[in-house]
Amino acid sequence: MKEEKQYENNPLTPHLQIYRWHISSLLSITHRIITVVNLFAITLICFWIISLYFGPTSYEAIHLFLKSYFGKFFIISLCWSFSFHVLNEIRHLAWDLGYGFDLKVSKITGLITIFGSFVLTVLIYLIGKNLF
């Protein structure tokens, strides 16, 4: 009975309350949060496309939102979450091929992922808006 209760109270992975934060743990948990956020974002994009089917009138409200500052902020945030996901996914794929396991290299690639995601967001926005 006591053992069962102890099992119930065990912390869930990745033991956020126990370990000290490192770049690797920060990226790992951010990656998981971003995965869920991107799933919601892509679902919203699906609803956006489905709204097109119902004609220009039903699309108008979404169009007004996307033209507002909130709409721009939403799209730029999406750019960042996708950029972060892409860069961290490339980092994971490199690990799977056996590269970048060294602690120092892992920290450097982690920092590149964090700062690179912001740079990539700006680049994507500029390319998308034909500002290059």
Place this chain on the structure above:
Amino acid sequence: MHISTKKWLFQKYSSAILVPLMIWFIINLVSIFQSEYSSLIIFFTTQPSSLLFSTFLIIAFFFLSLTVSEIFEDYIHNEKIKNVANKLLFIFAIIMPLITILTIFNLEI
């Protein structure tokens, strides 16, 4: 091959395919998100954007559902709740892109 190994391999292959598609999609999203209704219809109904976007949706939902199911694996203790959550997730990951792709192919200029 163990089911977990298969799942891991599917996740990795889909991830490798998803990276270029995600970059393509987000660049195009930035260029079209403020466009008028007719421009959007043209974008989603002409090739190659229609085909690329449909592929992006299928791979993205496939990959994200596998990844979110891994999160369920780590955070949900109760086996029954975990199984229900996984089943709902997989049904959602099939239905959502399917409806959207059907919509795209039924859009009229």
